[in-house]
Every structure is written in structure tokens, then in C-alpha cells.
Amino acid sequence: MLLQGKTAIITGGGARRGIGRATARLFAQHGAEIALVDNNKQALADAAKEFALPHRVYECDVANRSQVHTTIDQVAGDFGHIDILINNAGVVSPSLIDDIDEAEFDHIINTNIKGNFMVAQAVVPHLRAQKGGAIVCISSVAGQLGGGVFGRSHYATSKAGIMGMAKAFARELAADGIRVNAVAPGTLDNDFTKGGMTDEMKAKIAANVPMGRLGTPEELANACLFLASDMSSYITGATLDVNGGLFIH
Ligand SMILES: NC(=O)c1ccc[n+]([C@@H]2O[C@H](COP(=O)([O-])OP(=O)(O)OC[C@H]3O[C@@H](n4cnc5c(N)ncnc54)[C@H](O)[C@@H]3O)[C@@H](O)[C@H]2O)c1
Structure with a gap:
């Protein structure tokens, strides 16, 4: 029972086979x-x-500032305190550079970057009130590799940005006892691409992974539990790779 008495906000927690939902179950x-x-x-x-x-x-x-602030205030009122934020809501698109119009670019950046930023900004005062807390931001190997088989330049930009943002938050909030880390998942076999990933694409990705398979939402949830709990009490500003060994050279 690593999180007894804690309140955890998990964004993007709706999808049944998503990382957020699996993390909610484990927490x-x-x-x-x-x-x-x-x-x-x-x-x-x-x-x-x-x-x-x-x-x-x-x-x-x-991505909607007033909704974010209303919701976080409501959560604080309902639970009395907030201790953990899993900044997980995200969207992806396979569009290539010539096909990304401004609306699509804004949708990816506003959800993945501005959304993550605004939720953290709204939650931080509540963590400070508790004299500490933990934030985990979900990045992606796309931010480390420059996209991949599915996510392209706007998605890679957003996920690289999340790693920088998490480090900056970690630096700024360490004195308040708030730890901030990122998790960078490799490709999972779930519904994130809304069916856009063919079996052939999955096999191609798996063939590049030393462990020879895609990841599961539960494996990401385990990483979030580690980073959200006191098990990682001296870790902040880190990015934890959960990718089956993709970066073993
Ligand atoms: N699945 C993968 O292969 C993979 C790989 C690397 C990183 N990630 C990252 O993990 C995170 C979770 O992805 P997942 O695999 O669970 O995908 P998912 O699509 O199953 O879950 C994402 C959830 O975010 C919600 N969401 C989207 N836009 C939102 C918004 N504006 N406001 C609130 N909620 C919103 C969706 O409704 C959905 O429930 C994402 O940030 C994604 O970029 C996923």
C-alpha cells in the first residue's frame, strides 16, 4: 500500500485500455x-x-484553461487535498510535414504541452499546501527519436517538450518538496492510435525492440507508481525509459 491516504489526479484516465486507466487501477x-x-x-x-x-x-x-481550473478546484474541494498528478492526457497524429495544417498542429501542442502545463500549474498550489507531492508527466520515445512509426513532427515536438518542462518544474519546485519526473514509453499495444496502427506496423516496431514486443499500459502504470510514491523519494527531474530496451546500443 504505497499510496495510502493520497489523492491522485490522473488526466486522460478515461480510455479503458489506456495508461491513465491502468495507473488508476494500480494506484x-x-x-x-x-x-x-x-x-x-x-x-x-x-x-x-x-x-x-x-x-x-x-x-x-x-487544453481549456477555465475548465482546468474549475476541475482542479472541484477535486480539491471533493477530496480535501491533492498529493499526486499523473499528467497523461495526450493525442497523436501520423500526418507528415506537408499535411499538418495550423489547426492540427495547435490541437497536438495545445493538448500535449499547454494542457500538461496548465494542469500542473493549477495543481501546484495544492501540492504546496500539503508541503510536497509528486508529478509524473507522460512523454514518449517519439520525443527522443524524432517521432516514429506513427507520431510525427508535431507529436515528437510535444513529447520532447514535456521532458524539458518536467525538468524545469523539478528544478523550480524541489524546494517545495514537489518531485517532478517524466516517463517515456515505447509503443504500446492499445487504442492510442485509434486503430491506425496495422499489425505490420506493430511487428516492425517489435522487431526493433530488444525485448521483442510492445509494452502494456500496466507496465507504464508500474513506472508511474514508482515515481509517484516514496519509493523514488530522491529522484526528481528524471526521465524513465519504459521501452523494452530500445536504447541499448
Ligand atoms: N500508447 C502508446 O503507444 C504511447 C506511447 C508513448 C507515449 N504515450 C503517451 O501516453 C499517454 C496516454 O496514452 P494512452 O496510450 O493511454 O492513450 P489513450 O488514447 O488510450 O488515452 C489517452 C486519453 O487522453 C484523453 N484525452 C485526449 N485529449 C484530452 C484532452 N484534451 N483533455 C482531457 N483528456 C484528453 C483521451 O480521451 C483518452 O482517454 C499520452 O500522453 C501518449 O502520448 C502513449
């Missing part, structure tokens, strides 16, 4: 009370069946 098993945040009504309704009280779900677009 709840470890005693945390969960505030699941997502902008997908249907996914949230499904999540609400699994996460009954004391857990709660909140509809919120992380």
Missing part, C-alpha cells in the same frame, strides 16, 4: 483515492462504473 490498489479526468464523455461514463466512490471522475478538456 487504487495501493490505497490512493483517484480523481480521473478526461474530455471523452463515453469513456468517463465507462470509467465511472469501475471507479465508484471514494474515487470520482471529472469531464474536462485539459
Whole structure:
């Protein structure tokens, strides 16, 4: 029970086979009370069946500043305190450079970067009030490799940005007892690409991974638990690679 008595906000926690949902399950098993945040009504309704009280779900677009502040205030009121943020909501697109219009670029950056930033900004005062806390931001190997088989330049930009943002937060918030780390997942076999990844693409990715397979949301949840709990009490500003050994040279 690594998170007994803690309240954890998990953004992008709606999707049934997502990293956020798997993290919510694991955190709840470890005693945390969960505030699941997502902008997908249907996914949230499904999540609400699994996460009954004391857990709660909140509809919120992380790219919308007023929704973010209203939601975080509501979470603080409902739970009385906030201890952990898993900054996980994200979107991806396979568009190539010539096909990315301004609206698509803004959608990826506003969700993945501005959204992550604004949620952290709204949560930090609540962590300070607790005299500490932990934030985990979900990056991607795309930010380290320059995209990959699916995510392209705008996605890679956003995920590289998240690593820098997490380090800057870590530097600035260390004196407040707030640790901030990033996790960089390799490709998972879930619904993130909304069916856009063919079996052939998956096989191609797996062939490049020393462990010979894609990752699972549960394996990412384990990394989030480590970084959100006191198990990692002297770790801040780190990026944890969870990618089956992709960077072994
Ligand atoms: N699945 C992968 O292969 C993979 C690899 C590397 C990194 N990641 C990252 O992991 C994170 C989670 O991805 P996942 O695999 O669980 O995908 P997913 O699509 O299953 O879950 C993402 C969730 O975020 C929600 N969301 C999207 N935009 C939102 C917004 N504006 N406001 C609130 N919620 C929003 C979606 O509704 C969804 O429930 C993402 O940041 C993604 O970039 C995923």
C-alpha cells in the first residue's frame, strides 16, 4: 500500500485500455483515492462504473484553461487535498510535414504541452499546501527519436517538450518538496492510435525492440507508481525509459 491516504489526479484516465486507466487501477490498489479526468464523455461514463466512490471522475478538456481550473478546484474541494498528478492526457497524429495544417498542429501542442502545463500549474498550489507531492508527466520515445512509426513532427515536438518542462518544474519546485519526473514509453499495444496502427506496423516496431514486443499500459502504470510514491523519494527531474530496451546500443 504505497499510496495510502493520497489523492491522485490522473488526466486522460478515461480510455479503458489506456495508461491513465491502468495507473488508476494500480494506484487504487495501493490505497490512493483517484480523481480521473478526461474530455471523452463515453469513456468517463465507462470509467465511472469501475471507479465508484471514494474515487470520482471529472469531464474536462485539459487544453481549456477555465475548465482546468474549475476541475482542479472541484477535486480539491471533493477530496480535501491533492498529493499526486499523473499528467497523461495526450493525442497523436501520423500526418507528415506537408499535411499538418495550423489547426492540427495547435490541437497536438495545445493538448500535449499547454494542457500538461496548465494542469500542473493549477495543481501546484495544492501540492504546496500539503508541503510536497509528486508529478509524473507522460512523454514518449517519439520525443527522443524524432517521432516514429506513427507520431510525427508535431507529436515528437510535444513529447520532447514535456521532458524539458518536467525538468524545469523539478528544478523550480524541489524546494517545495514537489518531485517532478517524466516517463517515456515505447509503443504500446492499445487504442492510442485509434486503430491506425496495422499489425505490420506493430511487428516492425517489435522487431526493433530488444525485448521483442510492445509494452502494456500496466507496465507504464508500474513506472508511474514508482515515481509517484516514496519509493523514488530522491529522484526528481528524471526521465524513465519504459521501452523494452530500445536504447541499448
Ligand atoms: N500508447 C502508446 O503507444 C504511447 C506511447 C508513448 C507515449 N504515450 C503517451 O501516453 C499517454 C496516454 O496514452 P494512452 O496510450 O493511454 O492513450 P489513450 O488514447 O488510450 O488515452 C489517452 C486519453 O487522453 C484523453 N484525452 C485526449 N485529449 C484530452 C484532452 N484534451 N483533455 C482531457 N483528456 C484528453 C483521451 O480521451 C483518452 O482517454 C499520452 O500522453 C501518449 O502520448 C502513449
